[in-house]
Amino acid sequence: MTMTTPTRCDLLIVGAGPAGMAAALAAAPSGMRIAVVDDNPAPGGQIWRDGPDVQLPPLARQHRQALARHTNIEILSGTRVVGLGDRASAGDAASLILESATRGWTHHASRLILCTGARELLLPFPGWTLPGVTGAGGLQALIKAGLNVRGQRIVVAGTGPLLLAAASTARKAGAQVLRVAEMTSWAALCVFAAQLVRWPAKAWQAPTLLHPGLRANAHVLEALGSTQVEAVRLQRGNTVEQLACERIACGFGLVPNTHLGQMLGCALGERSGLQVDALMQTTVPGIYAAGECTGFGGSERALVQGAMAGHAAAGDSEAAQALQRPLAHWNAFADALHRHFPLRAEALAALPRPDTFVCRCEDVAHGALQARSSWIDAKLHTRCGMGACQGRICGAAAQVLYGWAPQPARHLLSPARIATLADAGSEPTHESVPRI
Known part of the structure; x- marks a missing residue:
């Protein structure tokens, strides 16, 4: 019909x-x-x-x-x-x-x-623009759309229950999930798990998502590779580990x-x-x-x-x-969720190097933005936020990295065809x- x-x-x-x-x-x-x-x-x-x-x-x-x-x-x-x-x-x-x-x-x-x-909140770190690096939810969406990850080695990192959900989706699709690096502590995870009895459906679901590669108090440091992801460096407490992999999925909340x-x-x-x-x-x-x-x-x-x-x-x-x-x-x-999976902004803000792109659409690096005083100042002097995503990715990252509060456009929400207008x-x- x-x-x-x-x-x-x-x-x-x-x-x-x-x-x-x-x-x-x-x-x-x-x-x-x-x-x-x-x-x-x-x-x-x-x-x-x-x-x-x-x-x-x-x-x-x-x-x-x-x-x-x-x-x-x-x-x-x-x-x-x-x-x-x-x-x-x-x-x-x-x-x-x-x-x-x-x-x-x-x-x-x-x-x-x-x-x-x-x-997803996507935050910049060295190597995050390499092919093979996606958001945790982005990886789920790609797999549901038909991406073949069978046999691929995947590392999931960030914070929040979405990490385990993404890892579960990848495993069911035949991928080898090497590590789930969760930023929050084991203590916070245990307290959160104990509270799930208040929401029985969530309590029943939780054990099905657990992964043997889960590590608490851990976060991504760097993606390594030339034209494609080849490995990832992770910080866990005072220890740094490097894992060879084909994909990295990072999610820092929504x-x-x-x-x-x-x-x-x-x-x-x-x-x-x-x-x-x-x-x-x-x-x-x-x-x-x-x-x-x-x-x-x-x-x-x-x-x-x-x-x-x-x-x-x-x-x-x-x-x-x-x-x-x-x-x-x-x-x-x-x-x-908000209480037990807080974003450790101070650790993540220290990850980008001067040459690490913050705005991927317009290739604007962290070093070019550090000297700017606000979101408007950055747009006036660099083109940050003026690409295809209209600041949805880099704007949220800039809020974490620099404390800026990006303002939305006044009339157009996204790029449109001239014929549409x-x-x-x-x-x-x-x-x-x-x-x-």
Whole structure:
């Protein structure tokens, strides 16, 4: 079945991960015309990413099937938000410029729910630009997309439960995971593990992710190689070890994707996420937020927040309030993650050498940035943050390394085709898009 792409809806949801899917399903019974925008080929977000030989969990399949049953929900996959459009009327929450593979247009909505998720925090160290170095979550995504890692030697490093999840994915794909270097201490790991009894599903999952190569109080020092990763140097306590390997996956936690929300005028709250009230409304009327963009805390928390935002956006505040108890339960889990997996910024800030690139898009080295006083000063004198990623990678790194607070763009969220910007100012012709 095909349906035409709408240019106006009652509720526009940005992001089709767990939070976005839950929001759409919660709002659907109201009869609102709902559009869900996501740049991936299918709903699920990063945690429920589809791909060759990927066995989606039952909950993910249930949500996809439920979305397909609602005729008032339109899934715009393979579509991304590239900027802000002109507001069509006083009743609109905002209008966004959307871009698909074939065209761009301005989409108007009475209400917005931002479920933009989070991205990995990638920090520079000598050799981190060598082919074979990825984020921990990036490695998972590549494997799910069909990357063959069978027989390859892999080292995973950084901090947080994502390391063990990435190692587990690699092992199941036939890789030889030599080491999981976790920055936090054994004491903190043990305390965190003991607290998992409060979240039984997590407690059952934990033993399946344990890896014999796990080492605490350890972090990456350097990736070695000429044209490809050949080895890695790790610091563990007072000991330095070197391991020959073909891949290094480093993850230093997650950074909430708040750029769109900030462009729309939404304020930031705790842990650098979008600030929301008890009904998931941001500081801008008519705009709600849910999931990792409010501060990372896991898919279970995202599902609850998404449902709350969907109910609230549809005008059912009573149903949204009824979810406060499960939200508090998963907020406590998020608190435990932040408490027991802190980022040791002082150790990581000492890793880059003067010639280590911080901005990979524009080849801006650490030495060129040390003399600068702020993010704006760096952009004016170097081109840092002006490449394809628009500062999403180097901006977060600069915050850790130099204490800078990068500001989002005012109108465009990411590079867009000229045709998209031209079409955004006019009423588009309808095109057919697949219905999931």
